[in-house]
Amino acid sequence: MASSAALQAIHDHHLDPKAMLDTYSGENSGFKEDSVKWIFTQLNKTFSLGDVKGETMMQLSIGPYFPYMFPACDYFTEIIISVSTDKGIAEVEKWLKNAPGAIDCSHTAKLTCELQGNRETWVEKQDVLRGKTTKVLKYNVNNCNPLSPTTLPPVDCLFLKHCLECHTTNKKEFCSSLKNVTSQLKSGGHLIFIACLGQTYYVVEGFKFPNLSIEDDFVRTCMLDAGYVIQESELLHRTVDFLHDVADYKGIMYVRAQKK
Numbered sequence: 001m002a003s004s005a006a007l008q009a010i011h012d013h014h015l016d017p018k019a020m021l022d023t024y025s026g027e028n029s030g031f032k033e034d035s036v037k038w039i040f041t042q043l044n045k046t047f048s049l050g051d052v053k054g055e056t057m058m059q060l061s062i063g064p065y066f067p068y069m070f071p072a073c074d075y076f077t078e079i080i081i082s083v084s085t086d087k088g089i090a091e092v093e094k095w096l097k098n099a100p101g102a103i104d105c106s107h108t109a110k111l112t113c114e115l116q117g118n119r120e121t122w123v124e125k126q127d128v129l130r131g132k133t134t135k136v137l138k139y140n141v142n143n144c145n146p147l148s149p150t151t152l153p154p155v156d157c158l159f160l161k162h163c164l165e166c167h168t169t170n171k172k173e174f175c176s177s178l179k180n181v182t183s184q185l186k187s188g189g190h191l192i193f194i195a196c197l198g199q200t201y202y203v204v205e206g207f208k209f210p211n212l213s214i215e216d217d218f219v220r221t222c223m224l225d226a227g228y229v230i231q232e233s234e235l236l237h238r239t240v241d242f243l244h245d246v247a248d249y250k251g252i253m254y255v256r257a258q259k260k
Contacts (some may be wrong), residue, residue: 002210004142004169008084011062011166014207018103020063023246026126034240035069035252037111038160039194042234042254043071047255050075052190052256054156057226058082060146060181062166064091066129067105068194069159070112073129082139082147084167094135141167141177146184154186161194165212174212175222182226182259191228191257195219195231197235198250201212216253228257 004008016093023029025036046052059066060082069079083089095102109122139146141164160182168174185191196202199211216235223230234254 056155057157059159061161067108079133082137158185159192193255196249202247232256
């Protein structure tokens with residue numbers, strides 16, 4: 001696999017963030033009934049318990065996966081969205097301004113409201129997320145301060161979705177990067193971690209991107225080493241028996257953990 005710096009250059013040059021969201025989380029995505037609905041169900045369950053809440057939540061994701069903040073936005077005063085490429089940041093900002101051609105994530109807003117018991121409030125749900133999103137930043141998980149040159153106070157909740165495994169070339173780098181992003185989280189704060197397991201590649205607009213293959217036992221060991229107490233760990237074995245030419249993941253892992 002290429003170096004982490006080379007991976008970043010590949011993402012910068014080849015990754016179409018809007019196409020990525022459409023492919024893996026869009027209204028017509030082949031993965032919609034598999035991974036998307038399951039992840040939103042897990043998120044709704046986590047936040048409805050009332051333990052994960054606070055002033056500030058920060059999401060780090062390779063693409064503009066901000067729709068996954070819909071289940072969380074009622075539980076935090078401020079949302080920070082961090083993406084790894086300038087093109088991804090542009091797509092987030094376009095959606096925040098409700099500009100023409102912005103990403104359509106109405107289906108995930110509807111799904112969130114349906115899980116919360118009121119599907120009719122999906123328009124307001126989007127307005128809430130727009131209103132609470134105060135910063136859109138670029139990250140690099142391989143830096144000690146992933147948000148450099150920006151420096152922020154530690155947050156109450158850190159949300160990682162398809163992040164570390166997309167930017168690291170081996171398991172040592174993965175664990176080091178987890179410690180880097182953990183520096184952005186308060187002691188006692190919560191981590192929400194979502195990742196594909198056993199995945200070596202994913203395809204966006206015909207371009208095959210390399211991905212670090214990870215297993216659930218490895219992830220849990222890495223989290224414990226980074227100073228977390230794992231409170232919940234769920235696995236979804238892949239149910240989509242097609243689209244293997246698009247992504248070869250074996251399953252999806254969802255973890256809720258608390259920093260000591």
